[in-house]
Amino acid sequence: MDMLKNPAHRAWLVLMIATVITWYLGEVGAAGTTAIVAMLLIAFVKGRLVILDFMELREAPRMWRILLEGWLILVSSLILLAYWISLK
Amino acid sequence: MSNTTSLPTSEAPAARRLPGDLAIWVFILSEMLVFAVFFAAYAFARAKNVELFNEYQQTVNRDLGALNTFLLITGSWFVVRAVQAAHRDDLPAVPRNILLGFLCGGGFVVVKIIEYAAKFGAGITLSTNTFYMFYISLTFFHFMHVILGMVILAVIWVQARKGAYTSRDAHGLESGAAYWHMVDLLWIILFPLVYVMR
Numbered sequence: 523m524d525m526l527k528n529p530a531h532r533a534w535l536v537l538m539i540a541t542v543i544t545w546y547l548g549e550v551g552a553a554g555t556t557a558i559v560a561m562l563l564i565a566f567v568k569g570r571l572v573i574l575d576f577m578e579l580r581e582a583p584r585m586w587r588i589l590l591e592g593w594l595i596l597v598s599s600l601i602l603l604a605y606w607i608s609l610k
Numbered sequence: 611m612s613n614t615t616s617l618p619t620s621e622a623p624a625a626r627r628l629p630g631d632l633a634i635w636v637f638i639l640s641e642m643l644v645f646a647v648f649f650a651a652y653a654f655a656r657a658k659n660v661e662l663f664n665e666y667q668q669t670v671n672r673d674l675g676a677l678n679t680f681l682l683i684t685g686s687w688f689v690v691r692a693v694q695a696a697h698r699d700d701l702p703a704v705p706r707n708i709l710l711g712f713l714c715g716g717g718f719v720v721v722k723i724i725e726y727a728a729k730f731g732a733g734i735t736l737s738t739n740t741f742y743m744f745y746i747s748l749t750f751f752h753f754m755h756v757i758l759g760m761v762i763l764a765v766i767w768v769q770a771r772k773g774a775y776t777s778r779d780a781h782g783l784e785s786g787a788a789y790w791h792m793v794d795l796l797w798i799i800l801f802p803l804v805y806v807m808r
Contacts, residue, residue, distance in 0.1 A: 545676035604653030
C-alpha cells in the first residue's frame with residue numbers, strides 16, 4: 523500500500539476504476555437523466571484528477587488551476603445543458 | 611464542488627510554481643477551448659437529432675473506446691513517473707518512463723486504426739449521417755493530437771537519454787508532459803460523450 527502514498531499512483535488507480543464504471547454503464551445500456559448525470563460526474567472527477575495530479579497543477583499558481591478546472595466546469599455544463607434540452 | 615483537496619491558503623505564493631513553460635500552457639488552453647467548442651457542437655447537434663444519435667451510437671465500438679481510455683491514462687501515468695524521476699535525479703528512469711508512455715500512445719494509435727478500418731470498411735464516411743460526421747471528425751481531430759503528443763514524447767525521450775532533465779531543470783520534460791496529459795484529459799470527456807452517454 524506504500525505505492526498509494528504517491529498522488530499520481532492513486533490518481534491512476536481511481537481513473538482506471540472510473541473508466542470501468544463508465545464502460546459498464548454503457549454495457550447495461552444506462553440512459554436518461556440519472557445515467558447522464560452519473561457519467562458527467564465521473565468524467566468531471568477524472569478530469570480533475572488529471573489536472574491536479576498528472577498535470578501537477580494542485581500547487582501551481584491559482585490562476586492556472588482555475589483556468590483548467592473552469593474549462594472542465596464549462597464543458598460539463600454545456601454538455602449537461604444540451605442533454606437536458608434533448609430530454610424535454 | 612468540494613475544495614477539500616486544496617492547500618491551506620496561508621502557503622507562501624513563492625512556493626506555487628507552474629510546471630513547464632508558460633507558452634505550452636497558453637497553447638494547451640487554446641487547444642482545450644477549440645475542443646470545448648467541438649464538444650458543445652456535438653451535444654447540441656445531438657439535442658436536435660436524438661433518435662439518430664442514439665441509434666448510431668450503438669454501432670460504435672465501446673470496448674475499443676474504453677481500451678483506448680486505459681492506454682491514454684496509463685501513458686499519462688508513465689509520463690508523470692518520468693517527471694517525478696527527474697525531480698529526484700533518478701536519471702535512467704526518465705527516458706524509460708517516457709518510452710513506456712510513448713508505447714501506450716502507439717497502442718492507442720493501433721486500436722484507433724482498427725476501429726477506423728472497421729468503420730471505413732463498412733462503407734461509413736463523413737457524409738453517412740450527422741452522428742458519423744461528428745464521430746469521425748471529433749475522434750480524428752483528437753487522433754492528430756495523439757500523434758503530435760507522441761512526436762513531443764519522442765523529442766523529450768532523446769533529450770532524456772542525454773540526461774537533460776534533472777531536479778535543477780526539468781522544464782522541457784514538464785512542458786511535454788503537460789501536453790501529453792491534455793491529450794488524455796480531452797479523451798476523458800470525448801469517450802463518455804461520443805461512445806456512452808445517451
